[in-house]
Amino acid sequence: MSLEKRPVTRFELLMDAGTGAQKAGDILLGAFVAMGQYVYVEPMIPAEISPPARSRPALSGVIIRLADFDVTNIGNDTDLILAAHEIVLDRRLDDNEFNANAKILLDMGDQEANPDSYEMVLKRCTKLGLSVIPFNVDPESQTIVKELGGKGQNLHYLGMLSYIYNMDEEMVQKEIVKTFGKKLKEDIMAKNVTLYHNGYQLAKEKVFFRYEVQSHKRDGEQILIDGNTSMSMGIIDAGIKLYSGYPITPASSIMHTLAKNFPAYGGVVHQAEDEIAAIGTAIGSYYAGQPAVTATSGPGLSLKQEFIGFATAAEIPLIVIDVQRSGPSTGMPTKTEQSDVLAALCGSHGDYTKIIIGVANIIDCFYAPHLARYLTEKLRVPVFILSDFQTANSYKVLAKFPLVQMKNVDDIPDFVFDRFHMKRLTGPIEMVKTQQTTPGAEGGMRRITGLNTDENGKISYFSDNHQRSHAVRNEKIHHVRRALTTPEMFGKDSNEVLIVGWGSSRGAIEEAIYMCEKNGVPASGMNLRVVYPFPLMLKEIFAKYKKVMTVEVAYGDALKPSPLALLLRSETLKDIHPLIAEATGRPLRPRIIMKKIQEVLK
Amino acid sequence: MTTDTLSKPAPVPITIKELNTENPRWCAGCGDFGIIMGLKRFIVDRQLIPSQTVNVSGIGCSGRAPNYFNTYGVHSIHGRPIPIALGVALARPDLNLFVHAGDGDAMSIGGNHLIHGINKNFKCVFLMYDNEMYALTKNQTSPTTRQNHPTNTQPQGSYLNPLNPITVALGLGASFVASTADWIPDHLTNTMKTAFDHPGFAFVHISQRCPHFDPNNFDHKNSNWFSFLKHPNGIEPDRRLADKTEVLEHDPSNLAQAFQYGAAERRYFGLFFQNKEKPRYDVILHNLVDKAVKKDPSKILDSFLV
Numbered sequence: 001m002s003l004e005k006r007p008v009t010r011f012e013l014l015m016d017a018g019t020g021a022q023k024a025g026d027i028l029l030g031a032f033v034a035m036g037q038y039v040y041v042e043p044m045i046p047a048e049i050s051p052p053a054r055s056r057p058a059l060s061g062v063i064i065r066l067a068d069f070d071v072t073n074i075g076n077d078t079d080l081i082l083a084a085h086e087i088v089l090d091r092r093l094d095d096n097e098f099n100a101n102a103k104i105l106l107d108m109g110d111q112e113a114n115p116d117s118y119e120m121v122l123k124r125c126t127k128l129g130l131s132v133i134p135f136n137v138d139p140e141s142q143t144i145v146k147e148l149g150g151k152g153q154n155l156h157y158l159g160m161l162s163y164i165y166n167m168d169e170e171m172v173q174k175e176i177v178k179t180f181g182k183k184l185k186e187d188i189m190a191k192n193v194t195l196y197h198n199g200y201q202l203a204k205e206k207v208f209f210r211y212e213v214q215s216h217k218r219d220g221e222q223i224l225i226d227g228n229t230s231m232s233m234g235i236i237d238a239g240i241k242l243y244s245g246y247p248i249t250p251a252s253s254i255m256h257t258l259a260k261n262f263p264a265y266g267g268v269v270h271q272a273e274d275e276i277a278a279i280g281t282a283i284g285s286y287y288a289g290q291p292a293v294t295a296t297s298g299p300g301l302s303l304k305q306e307f308i309g310f311a312t313a314a315e316i317p318l319i320v321i322d323v324q325r326s327g328p329s330t331g332m333p334t335k336t337e338q339s340d341v342l343a344a345l346c347g348s349h350g351d352y353t354k355i356i357i358g359v360a361n362i363i364d365c366f367y368a369p370h371l372a373r374y375l376t377e378k379l380r381v382p383v384f385i386l387s388d389f390q391t392a393n394s395y396k397v398l399a400k401f402p403l404v405q406m407k408n409v410d411d412i413p414d415f416v417f418d419r420f421h422m423k424r425l426t427g428p429i430e431m432v433k434t435q436q437t438t439p440g441a442e443g444g445m446r447r448i449t450g451l452n453t454d455e456n457g458k459i460s461y462f463s464d465n466h467q468r469s470h471a472v473r474n475e476k477i478h479h480v481r482r483a484l485t486t487p488e489m490f491g492k493d494s495n496e497v498l499i500v501g502w503g504s505s506r507g508a509i510e511e512a513i514y515m516c517e518k519n520g521v522p523a524s525g526m527n528l529r530v531v532y533p534f535p536l537m538l539k540e541i542f543a544k545y546k547k548v549m550t551v552e553v554a555y556g557d558a559l560k561p562s563p564l565a566l567l568l569r570s571e572t573l574k575d576i577h578p579l580i581a582e583a584t585g586r587p588l589r590p591r592i593i594m595k596k597i598q599e600v601l602k
Numbered sequence: 603m604t605t606d607t608l609s610k611p612a613p614v615p616i617t618i619k620e621l622n623t624e625n626p627r628w629c630a631g632c633g634d635f636g637i638i639m640g641l642k643r644f645i646v647d648r649q650l651i652p653s654q655t656v657n658v659s660g661i662g663c664s665g666r667a668p669n670y671f672n673t674y675g676v677h678s679i680h681g682r683p684i685p686i687a688l689g690v691a692l693a694r695p696d697l698n699l700f701v702h703a704g705d706g707d708a709m710s711i712g713g714n715h716l717i718h719g720i721n722k723n724f725k726c727v728f729l730m731y732d733n734e735m736y737a738l739t740k741n742q743t744s745p746t747t748r749q750n751h752p753t754n755t756q757p758q759g760s761y762l763n764p765l766n767p768i769t770v771a772l773g774l775g776a777s778f779v780a781s782t783a784d785w786i787p788d789h790l791t792n793t794m795k796t797a798f799d800h801p802g803f804a805f806v807h808i809s810q811r812c813p814h815f816d817p818n819n820f821d822h823k824n825s826n827w828f829s830f831l832k833h834p835n836g837i838e839p840d841r842r843l844a845d846k847t848e849v850l851e852h853d854p855s856n857l858a859q860a861f862q863y864g865a866a867e868r869r870y871f872g873l874f875f876q877n878k879e880k881p882r883y884d885v886i887l888h889n890l891v892d893k894a895v896k897k898d899p900s901k902i903l904d905s906f907l908v
Contacts, residue, residue, distance in 0.1 A: 033908050223906035233902050242692060263894035265902070268692055268887050273718035277685040280678070280715075284689020287676060288656070288697070292689065310679050397908055405899050439674040439690065439697055442653045447623075447668050447675035458624070459669065 003166060003210045008067035011080040011165075013157055014088040016053045017046050017060035020154030021084075023179070025062030027158055030175040031167050032066060033224065033397045036215035039064060040071040040396045042587070047249070047333040054110065056091040066165070068214035072361065073507030074394065076591040078102055079211075080164070082157050085110045086121035093124065095586060103209070104132045105160065109142075135160075135206055141198045144191050152195045159199020166212045169200055218399070226395035227365045227387060231321065232257035234366035235293055236265045238373050239406040240319070242292035244270045244281040249333040250389045251295045251323040275303040279320065283307060286317045287448070289438040291373055295321035298331065298340055305348040308382050312352050312473065314448040315431055317376040319369065320344075324388040326585050335585025336390035338503060339554040341563045344384045345532050352470075353477045356384045356531040357420065358503030359391055363401055364529065367416050374409040374416075378425055379476040380436065386531065388553070390587045391504040420529040423483045429476060432469045433457040477533050484535035491517060491524030497597055498545035499579055502528040502564055505551055505588050512593035523597045532567070539572045547600065549579035551588055556581030616649055618642050626670045628663060633784030633810035637731060638667055640790030641700065644798065645673075647791065655698040656690055658683040660707035662738045664731035664810075667702045681712025684719040684728075691724045691884045698798070699726040706736050709745040709765050720774040722883035723802040727794065730767055730805070733812040734819060741815040751816070768864035768874060771805045772857065777880035778804040779860065780837060780873045784811060785822040789830070789840035789871060796837050796873060802882055809869070831863065831872025839872070 015021040022043045032039045044061040051057040065075045077099040083089035084107050104125060111118045125132045137145070137156055145152050155176070162172045173193060180189060225233075232254050235243065243258045245251065259269045272278035278294045285292035296304065301322050311318040324340045326332035344356050355375055359365050365387060372383040406412060417423055434455045437444025446457050452469055454460040488506070490513040501509050506527040513525040524545065528534070542548045548568070556562025561569060562581035569576050579596050580588060621642045628634050645655065657668035661680035668675030674697075678686045687701045701719075708716050708730045719728065735753060736742040742755040746767065750759035771779045778800040782793040790808070797804035811820050821827060829848040830839035839849050852859060852872065860874040 030908070222908050223903050224908045225903075225906045229906075236899070236902055242689070244689070261897075261902075263890045264897040265899055266891055266896070268891055270688070270692065270887065272685065273714055276682060277688075277715055277718065280682045280685025281689040281692070284658075284676070284686035284691075285693040286689070287686070288690040288693035290693035292693075306679050307682070314676070400903055400907070403900060403902065439656050440654055440694060445652050445672050445674055447657075447671075447677060449669065449677035450679055451677070 002208070003212055005212050005214070007069070007213070008065070008071070008075070009079045009211055009213060010063065010065045010075050010077065011082070011161070012061055012063045012078050012092070013082050013161065014059060014061040014092050015084040015154065015157075016058040016088065017048070018050050019060070019084065020151065021061045024154040024158040025064060027172065027175045027179050028064060028161060029224070029395075030178065031162065031172045033222070034171060034175070035167065036217055037213050038067045038069060038071050038216075038397075040074055040394060042074045042390065042394050045334045045393070054085060054087050056087060059088045059091045061088070061092070066213050068216065071396070072510055073590065074587050075511075076589045081105070082161060083107065084153065084157070086114070086118045090121045090124065093128070097586070097589070098130065100129055102130055104130050105207070106132055106134050108134045108136050133207060135202060138198050138202055141195050144195055148188070148191060152192055155192050155195040156199035159196040159201070160203040160207070163200045163203035164207060164210055166210050169197070172196070221400040222397050223400045224395060224397050225362060226393055227359070227362050227391040228253040228323065228393070229257050230362045230365040231359075231369065231385075231387065231392075232261070234369040236262065236267060237366070237403050237405060238291075238369035240291045240293050240369060240373060241266065242268045242270060242282065242285045242290055244272055244278045244285070244292060244294050245296065246272050246275045246278045246300060248275070248297045248300045250325055250392050251297045251300070251321065253392070254295045254321065254323070275300040276307060279304040279307040279318075283311050283316050283318055287439070289440070291317070291377070293319040293321060293369065295323065297323050297325050297333075298327045298343070299329070301340060301343055301347065308354070309348040309350055309352065310450045311382050312354070313450045313452070315380040315433055315436065316448065317380055318382040319372045319376055319385065320382060321385045321387065323392045324386060326583060332585050334389060336388045336504070336587055337553050337583055337585065338388060338505070339563060339583060340386060341502070341531055341567070344386060345567075352473055353533070354382045354384060355379075355477065355480055355533070356386055358529060358531040359385060359387045360503055360506035360527055360529060361391065362394070362396065362398060364419065365391065366401060367419055370404055370406055370412055370416050371420050373406070374412045375480065377409045379429060379479065380431060381473065381476050386503060388504050421485050421487050421535075422480070422530060423485060425479050425483050427479075429479055430472050432472045480530070481533040481536055484530055484533070486537060486541065487535060488527045488529065489524065490514070490526070493524075494544035495524040496522040496546050496601060498524050498526060498542065498548045499551050499593065499597065500526045500528065500548060500564065500568065501551045501588075502531045505553065508588035508590050508593060509551060511590035512597075515590055515594045516597060519594065521594060521597055521601070534568070534571050539574070542572055542574050548574055548576050549600070550576060551580045551593055552578055553583065553588060554581060555583040616646055616652060618646055621645060621652065621672050623670050623672050627666065629814045631811065631813035632663065633733060633812065634663055634667065634731060636784035636787060636790065637729065637808055637810065638670055640784075640787055641729070641794055642671070643787070643791045644794035647795070648798070650698050654696065655700070657700045657702060658687045658690065659702040660704065660712060662704040662706055662736065663733070664702050664704040664707070681707045681710070682715060683707065684712065684715035687726050688719070688722065688724055688884070691726060692887060695725070695884060695888065701726050701728045703728065703730055705730065705732045705734060705744045705746040705767070709767060709770070717774055720771060720776045720803055720805065723777050723880050724882060724884040725802060727797045727804045728806060730807050731810045732767060732807060733810040733816070734764070735812060735816055737812050737815055766864065767807045769861060771807070772861055772864055772875055775880075776805045776875070777802040777877045779807075779864075779875045780805070781807040781809070781869075782871050783809040783820065783822075785820070786840040786843060786871065788842060789837065792838045800876065801878055802880055828869040828871055831870050831874065833873065835876070836873040
């Protein structure tokens with residue numbers, strides 16, 4: 001039996017929706033963490049609750065990247081797939097995310113009833129050069145699964161995977177008890193544990209390879225958290241007092257987390273009748289002096305646009321979180337994309353600019369609400385936080401990060417600014433309306449309106465006045481522009497190629513540049529945390545690179561620039577094209593980034 | 603946060619003059635003058651503190667109303683004053699909250715918010731300015747335009763039977779439904795009083811004249827076409843007109859009778875229905891916070907420790 005040591009590997013468990021693939025992933029993750037390995041998990045979730053079993057839309061699974069270093073993204077290609085049947089495997093092969101020598105463990109349980117379908121998929125695997133290791137769940141386990149009403153197969157697979165990844169059987173069992181302990185009756189739990197052991201035993205007898213990733217002892221307190229949960233806790237820590245939202249994938253889990261937790265910290269969760277009402281109530285609350293936030297995804301962002309313009313004109317602070325998914329329209333609700341940046345920036349009528357913060361990872365999710373609150377209260381313009389499906393749903397173990405417990409925005413610590421590559425705002429900030437009192441403030445009575453006003457807040461249709469309002473609003477954005485410092489850079493200060501991305505592409509860019517440097521590919525990288533406005537020195541930075549190219553999970557082609565490329569071109573006059581502009585719903589891969597850079601350099 | 607506090611009287615007596623801002627930009631004879639004057643009279647009678655009073659409106663002629671009160675105010679976007687008002691109510695339950703909406707705001711573009719404002723029953727006085735047309739956009743059919751009345755968008759005459767705001771509100775389960783008109787100032791102010799004291803969403807329908815586009819709609823010189831509803835728990839009939847028209851005794855707890863008056867051809871001004879016991883969403887949310895076992899904010903990540 002060979003035990004192959006690897007610095008990094010990636011595997012997948014593919015099952016039908018509702019059969020527990022993600023639960024098995026959670027248990028594995030707990031065990032890997034207990035072993036001191038670095039893990040990054042991406043759940044694959046269908047947009048429907050329970051699509052018919054053994055159908056392509058039913059694919060539900062978990063991708064686990066395991067490394068002996070801190071992983072910042074889901075990585076390149078899969079080395080091992082464990083598939084519950086041939087249909088989910090066939091569906092996943094379409095994504096073309098496997099290594100040429102990837103191994104496939106295929107459960108043959110459904111073969112008898114579907115011989116042709118199995119034959120077809122097995123032929124496909126052979127054609128692709130993939131080695132398939134067929135297996136059958138042992139008879140005892142099959143009986144137990146039947147007794148459990150079709151449940152428990154995931155624990156059998158979990159057993160197989162924990163053998164292959166050289167995990168201690170007893171330790172994983174502890175994780176199982178920890179996960180299900182309170183929910184399952186003793187006899188049911190015993191059956192599940194038997195399934196696990198049988199799976200472990202099966203792999204021991206039938207599978208002739210094992211992998212090991214080196215363990216590390218990690219100091220300090222560690223937490224396991226996903227992007228949306230991190231954002232939710234950040235909202236609480238930022239001193240926000242109202243969450244106002246409407247259910248929409250993939251933003252809803254922020255509302256779920258806050259519904260459970262917010263009241264204990266003095267916060268209110270309001271589920272509005274629609275997306276428009278949700279943002280209206282956030283605006284009403286902020287106007288009356290209680291910091292508020294609304295979160296949504298693409299379709300909701302479209303609906304909210306008129307109120308975003310109102311908040312701008314009336315100078316009411318406003319924070320909008322957009323957890324991006326694939327669009328346009330309903331698009332692909334459970335697939336990731338970075339395609340809302342233009343809708344956020346330019347989506348509403350009348351030409352006004354906003355501030356867009358992009359979150360690059362789970363820790364950014366926690367601190368973005370603090371920065372958003374600081375900026376929107378100082379400038380009284382809407383601030384967007386753009387996350388995406390990938391960032392929202394991925395989870396990993398992190399060293400517990402410091403809290404701020406922000407009450408007043410002036411209490412915001414420097415490290416939050418550093419994280420987003422900007423400085424504290426300085427100097428007086430002019431408002432369209434000089435007086436900015438809050439209801440209840442004695443003697444401060446004033447009316448706000450979406451109509452144009454003069455500096456006294458009076459409705460005004462005079463030409464000079466309207467031009468001034470635009471100038472004042474834009475100057476607010478320029479304040480941010482001037483406060484932005486050099487964005488996060490990877491690699492050399494000058495080079496043949498610079499690849500630029502924003503938000504969640506950070507991890508893939510960082511790793512791609514690391515690979516480029518190791519392979520002598522002359523490329524550097526940049527990640528923008530504040531996506532708009534751009535820092536003033538951007539043009540000077542770009543001048544040090546022969547080619548500047550974007551990497552985006554959004555569509556672009558030779559005639560249609562991708563969103564970030566469009567913005568960068570217009571603001572720097574540099575001939576910027578996308579290196580990768582793919583709206584496939586799948587995250588960027590470092591290896592593909594390097595490969596494309598190599599092609600460009602040929 | 604407290605759920606509800608009675609507003610304290612102003613330290614210096616408030617007069618109408620202090621509540622005025624600029625000259626309203628409404629047409630001569632517009633019913634909106636009467637409505638805001640009725641509300642100002644109430645504010646003076648009750649001595650509400652202007653800095654603790656918020657008027658929220660939508661868009662249209664009625665949308666301008668908050669600009670003409672020297673209180674706090676939000677002139678928001680078309681159809682959406684209710685969500686804004688709810689935000690204010692959740693953030694500052696101690697403030698006096700008045701929502702101003704036209705028939706387009708309330709019954710058309712913002713219909714969904716009216717449904718849920720009524721259902722949520724949060725504390726505010728909701729004033730529906732009903733001139734039965736779109737006026738600021740220059741004479742278009744609204745959901746309450748009477749059938750066959752010609753407008754710029756339906757020049758052959760409005761096609762449909764109008765929506766009936768009273769039965770709509772009653773049907774939605776409103777905890778307070780009253781009706782009044784811009785030209786009966788005494789009744790208007792009495793209505794504001796009863797509505798303000800209602801613990802919940804007080805739906806007040808106001809028939810409003812539009813002399814510019816529809817001068818013959820409401821015969822404000824005669825009173826034989828409407829009746830007042832009267833009750834010890836209701837709204838006092840108009841002092842000036844009480845002896846000139848029918849005054850009916852109506853118990854505002856009688857929902858079936860309220861529907862009958864609401865659906866009748868004849869107009870009724872007064873309190874159709876009131877239920878002071880309907881649960882309030884704002885109170886429920888505030889209670890959730892008040893009664894939650896508080897957690898240490900310095901440990902918010904501790905439940906994620908591995």
